[in-house]
Amino acid sequence: MVNNERTEKRAERRAEKKAVRDEKKRAEGNSGYDDSTSYPHMTLWYRFILGFGKVFVLPFLYRKFHIETEKMPGKIKDPSLIAFSHGCNFDQFAVIKGVPPYKRYIASDALVRDKKMRLAFGLINNFIFRRKGEKGDNVVKSAVVTIQKGIHVAMAPEGGETLNGVTNLPRPRTGEMIKQMNCGLVTFQIIGNYFLKPPWGLTRSKEGKIYGKVKGIYSREEIQAMSPEEINELIYRDLYVNQYDWQREHMIPYDREGRAEFMEYVLYVCPKCGEIGHLHSSKDTFRCDCGYSVDVNVYGFMEGEDCVFDNVYDWDVWQRDRIVERMEKWKEEPDKPFYTDVNGTFKYLENNTPVTLAEGATLEMAPNYMRVYADGYEKVFPFDEIRSVSVAHRHDVVIIHENRYYQFSTAIPSSPQKYKTAAYLLRGRDRMSF
Numbered sequence: 001m002v003n004n005e006r007t008e009k010r011a012e013r014r015a016e017k018k019a020v021r022d023e024k025k026r027a028e029g030n031s032g033y034d035d036s037t038s039y040p041h042m043t044l045w046y047r048f049i050l051g052f053g054k055v056f057v058l059p060f061l062y063r064k065f066h067i068e069t070e071k072m073p074g075k076i077k078d079p080s081l082i083a084f085s086h087g088c089n090f091d092q093f094a095v096i097k098g099v100p101p102y103k104r105y106i107a108s109d110a111l112v113r114d115k116k117m118r119l120a121f122g123l124i125n126n127f128i129f130r131r132k133g134e135k136g137d138n139v140v141k142s143a144v145v146t147i148q149k150g151i152h153v154a155m156a157p158e159g160g161e162t163l164n165g166v167t168n169l170p171r172p173r174t175g176e177m178i179k180q181m182n183c184g185l186v187t188f189q190i191i192g193n194y195f196l197k198p199p200w201g202l203t204r205s206k207e208g209k210i211y212g213k214v215k216g217i218y219s220r221e222e223i224q225a226m227s228p229e230e231i232n233e234l235i236y237r238d239l240y241v242n243q244y245d246w247q248r249e250h251m252i253p254y255d256r257e258g259r260a261e262f263m264e265y266v267l268y269v270c271p272k273c274g275e276i277g278h279l280h281s282s283k284d285t286f287r288c289d290c291g292y293s294v295d296v297n298v299y300g301f302m303e304g305e306d307c308v309f310d311n312v313y314d315w316d317v318w319q320r321d322r323i324v325e326r327m328e329k330w331k332e333e334p335d336k337p338f339y340t341d342v343n344g345t346f347k348y349l350e351n352n353t354p355v356t357l358a359e360g361a362t363l364e365m366a367p368n369y370m371r372v373y374a375d376g377y378e379k380v381f382p383f384d385e386i387r388s389v390s391v392a393h394r395h396d397v398v399i400i401h402e403n404r405y406y407q408f409s410t411a412i413p414s415s416p417q418k419y420k421t422a423a424y425l426l427r428g429r430d431r432m433s434f
């Protein structure tokens with residue numbers, strides 16, 4: 001009896017402590033991945049895995065994903081942030097090969113929402129997880145602690161894979177974060193990844209390569225003498241590449257099944273008729289309801305009789321400019337929706353577990369609000385109250401509102417990116433990433 005009571009009391013105390021911790025996390029608006037107070041645990045295990053992997057697993061993966069890297073031009077002196085350009089899911093393997101020392105990766109928590117994936121990822125690396133749209137204070141804290149223990153941290157400062165083949169600006173807070181981490185910096189550029197498996201596509205090429213190389217190794221003193229803005233500029237300068245320009249020079253075949261498939265995740269304004277959301281992909285062809293049609297060749301370029309743009313980047317720049325113009329018109333009627341997507345599933349995250357709110361839902365965006373509705377369901381997000389609009393899993397629209405993470409996914413391929421771009425413009429950002 002006495003023992004039972006003790007066990008119960010202990011369980012009660014544990015539950016109380018957990019409730020306090022959860023409440024603190026909720027109040028701070030972080031996702032629950034705050035490991036700033038804990039030692040980057042099980043490092044020995046990961047060192048073992050790394051040693052084992054180096055001999056038995058990695059050579060196989062390097063061959064499988066055609067990864068080729070240049071030898072590091074020198075030694076890394078100080079614990080550093082390893083910043084790499086991001087264009088496909090296999091980039092981490094290029095980073096492991098090109099920058100061999102042990103490091104913790106900052107990764108999107110969308111990777112580990114599934115239990116099996118969580119277990120698998122936990123075995124490979126002691127990740128620092130970041131939730132899209134969050135302020136990321138917990139990530140900074142964890143990164144600082146990791147550097148203090150003398151362990152490198154790796155991340156993609158663009159905040160995601162480039163959708164159009166050109167390196168994005170680093171997240172604005174990157175430089176400030178590196179200052180807080182009081183660390184060195186290594187920049188690692190990856191090219192060819194975008195053609196081997198574009199982030200919007202589902203298939204990968206069996207030919208062609210992913211090329212990685214260290215662009216710069218900077219000491220703690222060098223980096224700490226710079227301002228956050230200067231650090232951001234340095235990262236952007238080192239990592240920047242227009243993969244289409246590079247490919248025009250090299251013309252390496254990257255043949256894939258369905259080379260145009262799911263381009264509608266990125267491209268949504270037709271260059272011929274100007275309509276939004278009338279573009280559809282099938283196999284190697286991308287066409288609009290108006291008749292505009294292009295084929296994607298094995299080099300990743302578009303071709304066709306009336307082809308306006310031969311690559312995704314130029315088309316994307318053009319379409320953003322069209323949206324900038326139209327936004328001025330749209331703002332004149334701030335309660336009229338300018339984007340609509342139908343037949344979606346609407347969820348939110350409760351303690352990192354997705355909970356479905358509505359099926360067969362419609363998402364619309366107007367200058368003043370975003371709204372999701374279905375039979376017997378409605379949720380309106382006044383635009384001023386939305387903390388951020390972003391994209392996850394290439395097809396989901398993510399809305400962060402009152403510290404809550406909402407996600408709209410639809411089975412019909414359409415561009416979630418258009419909501420993110422519109423939100424940027426409505427906030428009046430001038431220097432914007434795609």
Ligand SMILES: [Zn+2]
Nearest residue numbers: 270273288290
């Ligand atoms: Zn058209």
